[in-house]
Amino acid sequence: MVDPTPPPTPLPRGIGRAATAALALEGITTLDDVREVDLDGLLRLHGVGPKAIQVLREALASTPG
Known part of the structure; x- marks a missing residue:
């Protein structure tokens, strides 16, 4: 049986390591x-x-959800 739920979209790498860690x-x-x-x-x-x-913002605008 296949799970129809799409995998979560990771944070974009372009935000940087410091921002990724803070989030x-x-x-x-x-x-x-x-x-x-x-x-x-x-x-x-x-x-x-x-x-x-x-x-x-750009990543959110370009991905469905």
């Missing part, structure tokens, strides 16, 4: 997790800057 500490490890939070609020996390937010 992981908050339990945000996939784009699906990012959809559940306020992107502008993520700027308060050390390591997450405007570039990372822009990359996340």
